Amino acid sequence: MTYVLRRILTTVPVLFLVTVMVFLLIHLIPGNPAQVILGQDATPSSIRALTVQLGLNKPMPVQYADWLGKVLHGNLGKSLLDGQPVNQIIAQRLPVTVELAFLTLFVALVIAFPLGIMAAVFRGKWQDAVAMFSATIGIAVPPFWVGILFLLLFTVRIHLFPSSGYAPLWVSPLKNLSVMVLPxxxxxxxxxxxxxxxLRASLLDVLDQDFIRTARAKGMSGYRIIMHHALKNALIPVITMGGLQVAGLLGGLVITETIFSLPGLGSLLVQSVFSRDYTTVQGTALVAAVAVVLVNVAVDVLYSLADPRIQLGGRAT
Incomplete structure (x- = not known):
């Protein structure tokens, strides 16, 4: 627990830099946001009134201090479109993105672990070739193309899954999963x-270690060697990559959510950018960045659970 608290404290400077970057990226956009919001036909008086209302007439450091003060009190402001609190909008959208991210990771683990283990165990054989060919195809084919293909096949032609109509998991589990499966x-x-x-590369490296040869010499079964010794020692790079994937998914599901009409953070960010809702854009980007930082902390904690030789204090036994 001490390490976790210390690790969270070390993220404070990172989060501070995140707030600075999010604020500057929005306010460095050319043009007056008030004029962009009101449109080309807006009168100078209405533009000045909205500029004062948004606090855009204040110096940049003052604007940042005001915004940061509200953020520290849990206030992300109000949407410029309908006046709805950004906290409430994000609270409605965030569970969708989190669920999709972890379902995506679950699908990835279900596919990757059997094929990765098979590729490492049967190195250089046809099983290895099939697994690596599948991996190459998976990397080469864009997810948005796969998503469109799935919609055409399973929704338009077969009518097996709906194309929209998201429902929260706690409201209708069956309907929720039917919508979330394809994305x-x-x-x-x-x-x-x-x-x-x-996983294949990490397993191959572990299988060449002396302790694996010793286990084989003692007559230990191949299954026990792989599942109880080799796999456990090969998990650290996989956990690192999995953590990076979850972090990337939390802020990078824009295209998937748009294609499948899912009301998540990605689609919210796209809608806010096009509608010039700068307050919502700031809040959404900040929440996504904080989620990425927290995922990195969780990955550090998982290291010690996967390998007891790694101590949370940073020392190895």
């Missing part, structure tokens, strides 16, 4: 390909 598989194929290659 999770479409995105998970690529993530599985990356994990497969990482």
């Amino acid at each position: 999770a598989v479409a995105t998970g194929i690529r993530e599985a390909a990356v994990l497969l290659r990482m």
Whole structure:
């Protein structure tokens, strides 16, 4: 627990830099946001009134201090479109993105682990060639193309899955999963390909270690060697890659959510950018960045669970 608290404290400077970057990226966009919001036909008086209302007439450091003060109190402001609190909008959208991210990772693990283990065990044989060919195809084919193909096949032609109509998992589990299956598989194929290659390389490195040769010399079964010794020692790079994938998915499911009409953070960000809702864009980008930082902390904690030789304090036994 001490390490976790210390690790969280070390993320404070990172989060501070994130707030600075999010604020500057929005305010460095050319043009007056008030004029962009009101449109080309807006009068100078209405533009000045909205500029004062948004606080855009204040110096940049003052604007940042005001915004940061609200953020530290859990206030991300109000949407410029309908006045709805950004906190409430994000609270409605975030569970969709989190669920899709973890379902995608689940699909990736289900595909990657059997194929990755098979590729390492049967190195140089046809099983290895099939697994690596599958990984190459998974990396080469864009997830959005797979998503469109799935929609055409399973929704338009076969009518097996709906194309929209998201429902929360706690409201209607069956309807929720029927909507989430296709986007999770479409995105998970690529993530599985990356994990497969990482797991194969890590397993091959472990299988060449002396302790594996010793286990074989003692007559230990191949299954026990792989599952109880080799796989456990090969998980660290896989956990690292899995953590990076989850972090990337939390902020990078824009295309998938748009294709499958899912009301997540990605689609919210796209809608806010096109509608020039700068307050919502700032809040969404900040929440996504914080989620990435927290995932990295969780990955550090998982290291010690996967390999007891790694201590949370940073020392090896």
